[in-house]
Amino acid sequence: MTMPGDFVEEITEDGVMTLRFSGDLCIAVIADLPERLRDYDAEVKKLDLSGVGYIDTVGAWLIHRTARDTGAEIVGADNQAERLIAAVSTADQPADVRLEPPNPVIRILNEVGESTIVAFTTLAGLVGFFGSVITATGSLIMHPGRIRWNAVIQRFDVVGVRALGIIGLMSFLIGLVIAQQGAVQLRQFGAEVFTVNLVGRLTFRELGILMTAIMVAGRSGSAFAAQIGTMKLTEEIDAMRTIGVSPVEALVLPRFFAAVFMLPLLGFYASIVAIIGGGLLSWVELDIPPATFFARIREVVPITDVYVGLVKAPVFGAIIAICGCYQGMQVKGNAEEVGKRTTAAVVQAIFLVIVLDAFFAMFFSWIGWN
Template identity: 70%
Template sequence: MSAMAEFSHENVGGADTLRFSGSLSLAKLGDFPNRLRNYEGKVDRLDLSKVERIDTVGAWLIHRFAAEHGARVEGLSRDATHLLDQVSAADQQVAMRPESAGPLVRVLGEIGEATMIAFKTMYGLLGFFGATCLAFFNVITHPKRFRFNATVQRFEVVGVSALGIIGLMSFLIGLVIAQQGAVQLRQFGAEVFTINLVGRITLRELGVLMTAIMVAGRSGSAFAAQIGTMKLTEEIDAMRTIGVSPMEALVLPRVLAAVLMMPLLGFYASVVAIIGGGLLCWISLGIPPVTFIQRLREVVPITDLYVGLVKAPVFGAIIAIAGCFQGMLVESDAEQVGQRTTSAVVQAIFLVIVLDAFFAVFFTWLGWI
């Protein structure tokens, strides 16, 4: 049966030594920790050659005592030395919770962090746009690498499958614009100018803008989720391993589909919105379709159509690049797929609205008003 833990002071060769004996285990310590803590003499070395057994608690006591007195530990077996090393490695400062900053400092910190994230994201988007342009150049110089079937499939997903929801949305928007415009213009006896309002705002702004927002929520999110899932399951790494460029095989078909389909969807949305506005004008204001179309041709300049058709492919490129870029950022777990999908939609809609404001100022400066 093991003896209780004990220690004694000796002077060996001019060095103050504490010689330990017995069992340095939890069951045999007794008042050993208190006696060791109250020891105030000088100690140069700790001799544990007579120790019968040592556990984690005993090793912790020896480690702390040696650290406090600057003594070296000797006489341990290889297993006991390994245990003491493990205890020493675990003796780390516990991170304390920092003091809570004031509300102003916290708000400023969050603003600064959000600003840094925004700049890093824009930098990443620019780099991804450059990589997309390089992939497009490589496909042009090597036409056999063009994924025709994948691009046609994206045409169907981005364009044909979206006709129903975009048509319904545009028709209702045309109705609302005409109804609200008629209510306000009736106060001045100018209900006929509802035609001007419906024609110009749908062809120039809302037709393309609302289509871009719908495509961002529908197709941009799908791009991010699809590529993010492929990144998570290491399919993209496998493509690189076999020599297939993910930019050419995955990103480029989606970007081309969005760029080419957005002008068609935008024009389709504008026409459907005008039909909705014309229907309300016929029912509510008594303006027949022939008069509505004739008035529309007189007051809507062709430049409004050009403005919408110029903006549409740019919006499509932004939506596709944002979706694919966020999908490529997925790294560790499935939760990131949802986060990156949300980021893709928010990012695409934000950039579309910012670019729409820029185009409004630019075309006004050109005189296309």
């Protein structure tokens, strides 16, 4: 029968204060014994365990802590109690850990090296994923009956039609800002009329499509990664492979087609709205009538500027779709991974869009489309 652990005070013949324990010192029946021992403040020289029956690690720790705090000697323990008390005493020793501060140069080099490896690994993964998309596209061209038109039209609606409002507002405000800042600077030289040139060429050639691509990357690229990542986490993609459905054809290609085909339309739309915003400010601030403004736009903006924006747009759309879908496919482990991959998709898409825009600028300058 299990007896609750207890203790009594006892003074031996030689005048030594002793705590004599009895019963079982185990977690099941230890009750309030730890609190009573912690509050015990009399001077104790010995802890007598000769009357203790069963003892577990909790009881051993209790005896060890009491002996450590009071400086008392443990006597009367059997072999099992001695082993347990010795074990908990060893575990209670402070670890001798000496942490030397890392060399800052070595730490920086390690971080740069790790980031470089991750960057090249991700780039290789994106290129490989793009290859699988091209392969799947060729397969659909050979077998057009497998094209999921409902999914494609739905993605066109989500990526394009539902983005008109936010992209239109953003472009209108950008047109206002370009015109206002251009007018302020050019007024110093009496050349306010060239604000029309600035607004027209900058929006059609660069900012219209670039800002649209950044907006689509944040809006649709993140959605691509989150949607596919969630399906990967819930094993829906594995189930699709099991029943013979290609995840690339069913999930990636509709999003890829939507981004590639809708971004030129959104970019051109954004440029037109930015021109309207710039024209409105020029009318209010510079007294340039709308008819004069748009006539001047036709004179100073070469058609090559429109071509530049339309050529860059589908490439940017492909980059956004590839980054979003690729990062979604890499999700594994837990829900936190979905957030990390979504963030990575947006950052990578915007970075690659800006890098490619710089290459396009140098290329078009080289071929004479200035």
